């Protein structure tokens with residue numbers, strides 16, 4: 001479908017969703033009242049873009065608390081249907097506070113979610129007959145593998161093999177020996193731990209297990225060519241990154257050789273990559289090639305929990321030019337830049353950890369790629385120099401280390417525009433996590 005036609009469809013759906021939300025939820029009624037407007041006042045795309053943020057994580061929590069208190073259910077004042085109609089209940093992991101219920105759906109919403117995820121999986125090369133080792137956390141999280149991501153697999157004729165990250169890489173490998181998966185669903189860190197212990201557990205190199213389709217998400221990695229190459233070579237497969245924020249903003253990377261960002265695969269169900277705002281001021285950022293901003297989610301077709309102008313906290317870089325892979329359709333592409341709360345500001349320059357990781361990973365094998373940003377004050381404002389610990393490779397002499405430190409510092413300075421103080425640490429001295437490795441070492445209180 002040409003882009004213009006899709007825009008027209010989206011705008012019709014948007015108007016309907018705005019009206020429904022205004023009529024059926026006190027939450028959105030209040031939001032429109034605050035700006036002295038009604039849904040009918042939104043007549044153009046520009047009108048919509050100029051609307052302020054309606055919901056943040058805190059607003060969502062408050063809305064849920066209010067509905068618990070006043071209505072006796074947890075889905076929030078932004079839920080547009082009676083609670084009995086919400087039949088699939090999932091929460092976020094709650095690692096940063098009380099879990100929220102954004103991943104909860106009516107029957108209709110859940111069917112739509114499965115359609116969107118099937119498109120993600122298809123672009124990421126999964127086909128009927130594939131068997132997917134699902135190593136996302138199984139317990140009470142957004143990535144709950146308990147039928148959640150797997151519902152879409154079953155629907156498209158792919159076999160989910162439920163392991164769960166909690167089982168650990170050893171059990172996952174033992175299970176893989178029995179079930180012969182062709183694909184892996186998990187995080188880059190988890191994939192790396194499978195590589196590391198495969199020979200010990202199975203007596204085989206990981207590539208001899210036949211897992212060729214790697215759907216790895218949840219932390220950065222694909223953006224770093226050295227990390228990506230190592231994982232792909234070790235498995236003898238292809239890495240696809242994917243994303244499905246609140247089950248709405250569905251996207252996946254294509255089979256092209258170079259990583260080209262993620263293609264939107266369900267533009268008719270949500271607006272996210274084209275509604276980006278400055279992470280600090282929340283002012284709209286102009287939609288153009290390579291524009292960077294926090295993505296603001298508006299679900300266009302949610303029957304139950306309605307999300308309109310939701311500031312997601314995820315910062316992306318928008319890619320508007322056609323992809324060399326020739327993927328059709330009206331959707332844009334984007335790359336993940338980082339979380340708003342991970343942004344650092346050093347002498348007025350904004351830096352996301354991923355840019356630092358890219359520099360560090362470009363020094364492989366002299367640096368292993370493992371690193372920490374040492375913070376002695378609460379971000380975003382950081383007094384220079386920014387302290388970075390990076391692991392050096394094995395067998396290096398003092399003189400080499402001194403030169404390497406200077407080289408890394410110079411490259412960070414030219415690439416990121418900030419002054420770093422790099423400390424080189426011995427190989428294997430920085431801890432790795434099985435699921436998600438933290439980028440920060442926090443030395444401040446609170």
Ligand SMILES: [Zn+2]
Nearest residue numbers: 254323325327
């Ligand atoms: Zn592509």
